[in-house]
Amino acid sequence: xxxxxxxxxxxxxxxxxxxxxxxxxxxxxxxxxxxxxxxxxxxxxxxxxxxxxxxxxxxxxxxxxxxxxxxxxxxxxxxxxxxxxxxxxxxxxxxxxxxxxxxxxxxxxxxxxxxxxxxxxxxxxxxxxxxxxxxxxxxxxxxxxxxxxxxxxxxxxxxxxxxxxxxxxxxxxxxxxxxxxxxxxxxxxxxxxxxxxxxxxxxxxxxxxxxxxxxxxxxxxxxxxxxxxxxxxxxxxxxxxxxxxxxxxxxxxxxxxxxxxxxxxxxxxxxxxxxxxxxxxxxxxxxxxxxxxxxxxxxxxxxxxxxxxxxxxxxxxxxxxxxxxxxxxxxxxxxxxxxxxxxxxxxxxxxxxxxxxxxxxxxxxxxxxxxxxxxxxxxxxxxxxxxxxxxxxxxxxxxxxxxxxxxxxxxxxxxxxxxxxxx
Amino acid sequence: xxxxxxxxxxxxxxxxxxxxxxxxxxxxxxxxxxxxxxxxxxxxxxxxxxxxxxxxxxxxxxxxxxxxxxxxxxxxxxxxxxxxxxxxxxxxxxxxxxxxxxxxxxxxxxxxxxxxxxxxxxxxxxxxxxxxxxxxxxxxxxxxxxxxxxxxxxxxxxxxxxxxxxxxxxxxxxxxxxxxxxxxxxxxxxxxxxxxxxxxxxxxxxxxxxxxxxxxxxxxxxxxxxxxxxxxxxxxxxxxxxxxxxxxxxxxxxxxxxxxxxxxxxxxxxxxxxxxxxxxxxxxxxxxxxxxxxxxxxxxxx
Numbered sequence: 188x189x190x191x192x193x194x195x196x197x198x199x200x201x202x203x204x205x206x207x208x209x210x211x212x213x214x215x216x217x218x219x220x221x222x223x224x225x226x227x228x229x230x231x232x233x234x235x236x237x238x239x240x241x242x243x244x245x246x247x248x249x250x251x252x253x254x255x256x257x258x259x260x261x262x263x264x265x266x267x268x269x270x271x272x273x274x275x276x277x278x279x280x281x282x283x284x285x286x287x288x289x290x291x292x293x294x295x296x297x298x299x300x301x302x303x304x305x306x307x308x309x310x311x312x313x314x315x316x317x318x319x320x321x322x323x324x325x326x327x328x329x330x331x332x333x334x335x336x337x338x339x340x341x342x343x344x345x346x347x348x349x350x351x352x353x354x355x356x357x358x359x360x361x362x363x364x365x366x367x368x369x370x371x372x373x374x375x376x377x378x379x380x381x382x383x384x385x386x387x388x389x390x391x392x393x394x395x396x397x398x399x400x401x402x403x404x405x406x407x408x409x410x411x412x413x414x415x416x417x418x419x420x421x422x423x424x425x426x427x428x429x430x431x432x433x434x435x436x437x438x439x440x441x442x443x444x445x446x447x448x449x450x451x452x453x454x455x456x457x458x459x460x461x462x463x464x465x466x467x468x469x470x471x472x473x474x475x476x477x478x479x480x481x482x483x484x485x486x487x488x489x490x491x492x493x494x495x496x497x498x499x500x501x502x503x504x505x506x507x508x509x510x511x512x513x514x515x516x517x518x519x520x521x522x523x524x525x526x527x528x529x530x531x532x533x534x535x536x537x538x539x540x541x542x543x544x545x546x547x548x549x550x551x552x553x554x555x556x557x558x559x560x561x562x563x564x565x566x567x568x569x570x571x572x573x574x575x576x577x578x579x580x581x582x583x584x585x586x587x588x589x590x591x592x593x594x595x596x597x598x599x600x601x602x603x604x605x606x607x608x609x610x
Numbered sequence: 611x612x613x614x615x616x617x618x619x620x621x622x623x624x625x626x627x628x629x630x631x632x633x634x635x636x637x638x639x640x641x642x643x644x645x646x647x648x649x650x651x652x653x654x655x656x657x658x659x660x661x662x663x664x665x666x667x668x669x670x671x672x673x674x675x676x677x678x679x680x681x682x683x684x685x686x687x688x689x690x691x692x693x694x695x696x697x698x699x700x701x702x703x704x705x706x707x708x709x710x711x712x713x714x715x716x717x718x719x720x721x722x723x724x725x726x727x728x729x730x731x732x733x734x735x736x737x738x739x740x741x742x743x744x745x746x747x748x749x750x751x752x753x754x755x756x757x758x759x760x761x762x763x764x765x766x767x768x769x770x771x772x773x774x775x776x777x778x779x780x781x782x783x784x785x786x787x788x789x790x791x792x793x794x795x796x797x798x799x800x801x802x803x804x805x806x807x808x809x810x811x812x813x814x815x816x817x818x819x820x821x822x823x824x825x826x827x828x829x830x831x832x833x834x835x836x837x838x839x840x841x842x843x844x845x846x847x848x849x850x851x852x853x854x855x856x857x858x859x860x861x862x863x864x865x866x867x868x869x870x871x872x873x874x875x876x877x878x879x880x881x882x883x884x885x886x887x888x889x890x891x892x893x894x895x896x897x898x899x900x901x902x903x904x905x906x907x908x909x910x911x912x
Contacts, residue, residue: 258871261665283665374854377853431765432749432750434764435748435749435763436748437748442750580872583867583868584872587684587852587855590853591855596767596855597855
């Protein structure tokens with residue numbers, strides 16, 4: 188009797204242990220390509236299909252929901268299940284992987300295929316260069332942050348989009364009097380507020396201010412331009428520029444864009460993907476009444492008014508331990524193919540290749556595409572979104588403090604001090 | 611009564627071989643507990659002494675995470691918020707679920723139907739509840755906001771905190787009501803009949819019979835409530851994301867944020883250790899001071 192019992196318990200333990208080791212997954216016979224899931228990913232899916240036609244191995248796209256994309260990548264990178272090729276934001280976003288030597292340096296590719304390397308706008312390639320080594324290849328269109336506005340609302344009130352900071356403040360007062368929220372702001376996601384601060388800092392002090400912070404000098408937060416930018420934020424909030432409810436408005440759930448398209452808000456500072464959002468949610472509005480302009484000038488600021496901020500683009504990187512590094516580098520070279528670029532343009536994106544201008548006439552909205560392309564082409568500096576430029580431990584704390592600044596839990600002075608003193 | 615009483619004491623002579631299975635039967639449970647509870651807890655204790663970003667190997671840094679924990683204003687605020695949330699939740703949930711539970715324990719049919727409806731939140735997942743309430747409270751597009759000017763509750767520091775207290779109460783009162791309903795149904799009717807003969811009022815019967823008889827249920831429910839609220843997390847994540855700013859960043863959320871957003875696993879582990887110690891201490895203290903551990907019967911002398 189006792190032996191039977193011991194046997195049963197033992198069998199159970201063995202089953203349990205096998206179940207545990209059998210966890211994990213991923214199919215090693217395929218090249219795994221991880222993509223951020225959204226409406227633009229069709230371009231990469233098509234590219235993978237074309238790749239599979241000529242290749243001996245099979246590549247598969249794994250689309251990861253946007254909300255959890257970074258977490259999933261980060262977790263999988265610490266395991267043995269790494270993807271072979273994955274979508275990322277370059278800079279601080281991949282630095283931790285570079286430090287752990289998880290990524291494949293792409294310098295060999297750049298040297299052996301100079302034509303491929305030169306086919307992209309240089310300032311955009313730079314964001315995927317870590318300590319002088321290339322680790323990523325642009326895979327998407329460029330995504331500058333622009334000032335979108337509702338043309339119908341502007342016509343009704345009889346005003347023009349702002350060109351200077353003074354204009355902008357004037358418009359805030361005008362729209363508030365009319366009972367229209369001057370700016371839609373999806374404050375339940377902090378990165379939407381960050382867009383304001385990163386433009387204001389760039390206009391006030393130029394690219395140098397944030398470059399210093401990015402290089403790891405916390406004193407950079409004490410730069411007078413940072414304080415002035417934070418004070419502008421306070422002033423906007425005080426004047427009601429974002430309305431009363433912005434803290435509960437979500438961008439990802441569509442509320443902020445709906446406020447703009449329904450005319451409840453007059454303007455919306457957002458990445459260029461705002462256009463595709465409206466094309467999807469409110470096509471009439473996107474075609475007839477959606478206006479766009481660059482972020483206004485700050486007459487007394489030191490920054491170049493031609494600078495832009497946002498995401499220069501997204502990148503494909505390859506993991507060093509991948510069984511398919513050769514095939515993966517082959518795959519990366521598809522990103523400047525005619526078919527790939529054409530796909531992007533048809534999908535409303537503005538490619539980051541130097542010859543993109545030739546394609547822009549095919550875009551669903553050539554005027555908007557050309558506007559974006561020229562804005563980026565002529566920008567002396569393209570500031571990558573701060574939370575992607577900095578390493579996660581700093582950016583998490585920073586996003587919290589930005590949210591506290593916007594919701595008036597801390598003053599601009601406190602914001603600067605708190606950020607400068609983060610461990 | 612006397613028959614059951616004699617059966618309860620097992621005959622000494624027949625030995626313990628029959629009644630107790632061998633220790634080997636605890637092996638699966640012990641193994642499970644060891645692999646999924648003790649081992650991770652030990653690892654978290656070790657991680658709290660290291661710096662680890664989730665990639666590569668942890669590097670030993672001694673007490674650095676713990677020193678930072680002591681001086682971190684966000685952690686201080688989180689501790690305060692956790693204590694406030696636990697206290698407030700207990701104060702709100704206990705009286706309501708106790709009264710509802712006692713009411714629902716009555717035999718009337720209408721009570722049975724109403725309680726069945728009332729227990730519906732128990733069937734919903736926490737995530738669904740949080741998403742539902744966030745949509746309801748959205749000031750521009752939520753149904754309440756559409757009716758007229760509706761204040762942005764989740765946008766204010768105090769109101770966001772109160773919303774969390776309310777939503778957790780809405781979600782968990784049915785569970786505790788169920789506990790109290792069960793407890794109240796266990797109270798022998800003879801006690802009430804005796805009280806009636808003695809001329810006790812309905813309130814008197816509630817105060818002198820129901821409440822004391824529910825003592826053990828109150829303890830069970832309170833321990834569940836307090837420890838549950840201390841480690842409560844999903845509602846905060848979905849409803850407020852710890853915000854606005856850090857206004858609803860309670861300790862478990864801080865742990866998640868520093869671990870899975872900031873990727874400072876060492877620091878997050880130090881927060882986790884604090885939470886384990888505090889929650890264990892609180893539940894032990896509650897069980898001890900309420901005499902629950904002694905399991906004294908509420909039917910003494912009957």
